Amino acid sequence: MDFTTRHNIQLYIYDLSRGMARNLSPIMLGKQLDGIWHTAIVAYGEEFFFGGEGISSCPPGGTMLGPPDTVVDLGETEVTEDIFMEYLSSLGESTYRGDRYRLFEHNCNTFSNEVAQFLTGRPIPSYITDLPSEVLSTPFGQMLRPILDSIHIAPPGGHVINGGRNM
Known part of the structure; x- marks a missing residue:
């Protein structure tokens, strides 16, 4: 008899540009971008x-971004909530401290991809993880890089898992 509890894992995808990237990217970058993606993992409610700010959590759809633009079902996990919270706590004290956030190289999508693989063994869609290199491959992206690197995105509405300590 199998008493293993399975938990459904979802990826919430938000377009931070609210559709503007789709319209403006061909003019500004010379290539089509469908959105500027913010992602989150939904697990254990x-x-x-x-x-x-570091790693944060909130009720699903509970940030100022409102409901996600897209929800992707990533599958199920047998990882318990306790083990998952220990894992997040250790990430929040090391790799995913707030001061380690970088818009292009180490962002919400890097986090979602790592957590998705931890929970389900599968990555998030590549069109999301490939976005920074697509932007940076353009002259305009290179020109904007110093400005964009200074941006830290943390949608209000969540509580910080690691207490917000910057060590």
Whole structure:
């Protein structure tokens, strides 16, 4: 008899540009971008994400971004909530401290991808993880990089998992 509890894991995808990237990217970048993606992992009844504050959580759809633009079912996990929270706590004290946030190289999507693989063994869609290199491959992206690197995104509405300590 199998008493293993399975938990459904979802990826919430938000377009931070609210459709503007789709319209403006061909003019500004010379290539089509469908959105500027913010992602979060929904597991155990909570939404988990990484931003300039570190790792945060809130009820699903509970940030100022409102409901997600897209929900992707990533599958199921047998990882218990306790083990998952220990894992997040250790990430929040090391790799995913708020001061380690970088818009291009180490952001909410990097976090969602790592957590998705931890829970389900599968990555998030590549069109999300490939976005920074697509932007940076353009002259305009290179020109904007110093400005964009200074931006820290953390949608209000969550509580910080690691207490917000910057060590």
